[in-house]
Amino acid sequence: MYYIGVDLGTSSVKLLLMNEAGKVVRTVSKEYPIFFPKQGWSEQNPEDWYEATVVGIQELVSGYDANEIHGISFGGQMHGLVVLDEQDRVIRPAILWNDGRTIKECEYLNEVVGRNKLTEYTANIAFAGFTAPKILWMKENEPENFKRICKIMLPKDYLAYRMTGVFCTDVSDASGMLLFDVKKRKWSEEMLAICGIRKECLAQVFESYECVGNLTQKAAHELGLLESVKVIAGAGDNAAAAIGTGTVGEGRCNISLGTSGTIFISSKEFCVDDHNALHAFAHADGGYHLMGCMLSAASCNKWWLDDIIQIPDHAYAKEQEKITEQMLGRNSVFYLPYLMGERSPHNDAFARGTFTGMTMDTTRTDMTQAVLEGVAFAIRDSLEVARELGIRIERTTICGGGAKSPLWRQIIANVLNIQVDVLEQDEGPALGAAMLAAVGCGAFENVEDASNQSRKIIETIRPDRTIANRYEKKYQQFRKLYPALKHVFAEIAQNDEE
Numbered sequence: 131m132y133y134i135g136v137d138l139g140t141s142s143v144k145l146l147l148m149n150e151a152g153k154v155v156r157t158v159s160k161e162y163p164i165f166f167p168k169q170g171w172s173e174q175n176p177e178d179w180y181e182a183t184v185v186g187i188q189e190l191v192s193g194y195d196a197n198e199i200h201g202i203s204f205g206g207q208m209h210g211l212v213v214l215d216e217q218d219r220v221i222r223p224a225i226l227w228n229d230g231r232t233i234k235e236c237e238y239l240n241e242v243v244g245r246n247k248l249t250e251y252t253a254n255i256a257f258a259g260f261t262a263p264k265i266l267w268m269k270e271n272e273p274e275n276f277k278r279i280c281k282i283m284l285p286k287d288y289l290a291y292r293m294t295g296v297f298c299t300d301v302s303d304a305s306g307m308l309l310f311d312v313k314k315r316k317w318s319e320e321m322l323a324i325c326g327i328r329k330e331c332l333a334q335v336f337e338s339y340e341c342v343g344n345l346t347q348k349a350a351h352e353l354g355l356l357e358s359v360k361v362i363a364g365a366g367d368n369a370a371a372a373i374g375t376g377t378v379g380e381g382r383c384n385i386s387l388g389t390s391g392t393i394f395i396s397s398k399e400f401c402v403d404d405h406n407a408l409h410a411f412a413h414a415d416g417g418y419h420l421m422g423c424m425l426s427a428a429s430c431n432k433w434w435l436d437d438i439i440q441i442p443d444h445a446y447a448k449e450q451e452k453i454t455e456q457m458l459g460r461n462s463v464f465y466l467p468y469l470m471g472e473r474s475p476h477n478d479a480f481a482r483g484t485f486t487g488m489t490m491d492t493t494r495t496d497m498t499q500a501v502l503e504g505v506a507f508a509i510r511d512s513l514e515v516a517r518e519l520g521i522r523i524e525r526t527t528i529c530g531g532g533a534k535s536p537l538w539r540q541i542i543a544n545v546l547n548i549q550v551d552v553l554e555q556d557e558g559p560a561l562g563a564a565m566l567a568a569v570g571c572g573a574f575e576n577v578e579d580a581s582n583q584s585r586k587i588i589e590t591i592r593p594d595r596t597i598a599n600r601y602e603k604k605y606q607q608f609r610k611l612y613p614a615l616k617h618v619f620a621e622i623a624q625n626d627e628e
Contacts, residue, residue, distance in 0.1 A: 131573065132199045134187065135557075135564030137367065138179055138206040138286045140164060140226065140389055145186040146557055147194070148564035150573050152584035154557055160186040165223065170230035170471075170479075173223035176212050176288045183289055187353045196356050201567035202293070202345075203338075203362035205370025205559025206286025208306040211264040214281040221275050224285060225264045228390070228425055228470050230479045232263035235270075239263060239308070243324060245406060251320045253312040253402050253410040254305075258471065258479040259425075262308035265325045282331045286364055293353075294343035294361045299333040302369035305411035310335075312412050313400045336363035338370075338414035339569040339577055362570030364563055365414035368392050368421055373562030375527040375553060376585030378415040378578045383523045385542065385550075387532025388558070391427025391505060393512045395420045395521060407475030407515045414566065415577040420521075422474035422512020427505050428532035430467045430483070434501045439494060450502075450537045452495045458544060459600025463487045463496045464608055465504030466615070474512045476612060480623040486611060502538050503601075506545040507608040513546055525549035525590075529556045543591040545605060547598045552589040 132155070137144040142161040148154055160182035165173045191199060209227040214220060225231070239248060239256035248255045256263050261284070268276045283291065284307070287299045304310040304317075309325065309332065311318045317332055336342055341360045350357045364370065368386065372394050377384040379396060386392045398417045402410040413419040426433075435441050441449060468481035485497060516523065528550050532538055543550040555561060565580040574580035 132194060133564045133567035133571065133573070134190065134199065134202040135560040135562065135567065136183060136202065136204045136286070136289065137370070137558060137560035137563060138183070138204060138289060139367070140207050140228070143179065143182045143186055144558070144560045145183070145190045146560035146564050147190050148561065148568070150568065152565070152580070154555055154561065156190055157557065157560070158186045158190045164226070168231070172226040172229040174226060176220050176224050176285070179285065180289060180292050184352050187355070191354055196354065199355055199359060201360045201362055201571040203563040203567035203570065204286040204289060204364030205367045205563040206284065206303065206364065208284065208303055208366040208368070209259045209261050210285040211261050211268075212283045212285060212288045213268070213275070213279045214283070215278045216280040218281070221278050222272065227259045229264070230258045230471055232258050232267050233479050235263035235266040236479075238266070248308070249402065249406060251318045252308050252310060253400070254308060255406040255477070256308055257473050257477055259473065260306060260308040262321060262325055265327060269326060279327070279331055281333070282327065283333055287333060290342060290361055290364070293345055293349040295346050296343040297333045298336055298342040298363060300336050300338040300363035300365055300414070301412035302338055302414045303366040304335055306366055306409070312410055312418070315412055337416060338363050338365040339566050341570045360567070360571050362567045364566055367559040368394055368423070369411070369414040369419065370559035370562035370566070371529055372396060372419065373414055373565050373577060373581050374555070374557060374559065374584070375529055376581045377527065378413070378581045379417070381521070383526040385509060385526050385528045386530040386558070387428050387505070387528065387538065388530035389427065389429045391424040391509055393422045393509050395516055395523065401519065403515050403519055405475070405515075408512060409474070414562070415581070420516060422509070422515065424467065424505070424508050425470040425473055426467050426483070428530060430465075430469060430501050430505055431532060433469060434498065447535070449498055450535060453499045453537055455597070457499060458541065458597050459604055461496055461499050461503060461604070462489070463492055463500040464611060465497070465500040466611055467501070467504045467508050475515055478616065478619070480619045481612065481616070482619050482622065484611070484615065502541050503545065503604070504608070505532075506541050507605055509542070510546050510605060511609065523548055525551060527551045527553055529553070529558055539591050544593045544597045545601045547593045547602070549593070550591040551587045552591070554586040554588045555584060
């Protein structure tokens, strides 16, 4: 038996075929465009997602017996606003997770409605990327489109709807909408009233491992599969990646270095920090998790290497070879990785990327090192919030494109001063989605069993005491930079608007 995992990412959809033993037998990736109609805006066409997924699944299952493919599930980019009218037509392009147009709406929610109320209703406060502020933006700026809304859904759930005809979502993805009572695992009536939307506009909520339906005749024909294939609810990309890395149950941690960066801590019990610096979401394993999310992680390295010093991607590793172990913790250049603003723990859409500390002696290598270290320092900012809650994290798994760099893994281990485990299978959300499909089809008793069976550590990077001590001093300097520049960032943003 085989199971398909669909990772609906920001730049491409990654599709994975997993057998019943939890081994990945084939992967396929299909790209689609992203549009930036205005500065700080980020949109995509949902039809592009579906077309790429259809072509990708056709290629993925080519040569396999359709009778052997039993289930499909999803991991998807979170927070995106997809709106359909009463004829199921997409009303406008989807507004994505990294879109920053909702600053005013977030200020209204956080300051007028109030952070305490939002925390009471949803366990979270408003961030620019969340779905509820986007709904308020539509209400104010596109009132005619707002009136046409019949269904509000998240990106991966658009795929499920096209495949099954079932209007559905899951608890982990719903947690990031600011419309969901995370602790009670249901829609918040108070938030629906604040946003002026009817409950009928929101999907039925499932646990991530539950079956929502089967493929329709039309979808089965398009995909080259049977109508008997079960479609499982799936999860937000970070929760799905956590399943794939074994970050389930109590007190496990995973760091993802993708376009965005996250630190993800699983828990069986609900908890939230006093300042809402970390997201408190429902987890795909039936429990909960805390998550710190930075908007630019591996994308910072890509920006620096591609756009600034302009080297081809096959030369990335060679560029990092110039950074020796003796240089770690001794760099005088600091980098703030806020190219798209920042979410955790600062919640500041005005934050910007900066280099600080250059002198006439500064080299290109110093600045390359500073980019890698700046991302690691920013992840530690979120880890410190978890530590203040009394959560002890002594080791973490790591995944994502940036995690393929041995140097970056070494920097992470020493900046955070924890062990970093590298897994045999690093397929991110797609693997977690395939595991959820297997659970939903009955191949495993529960998510933890599926996740733990596939979790195999092939390398552990342990912090070096001397390097970690050097990084401790550098981190204490790094954490002073954002507070010193916060008001400057706001002034720069105001000037840009003028």
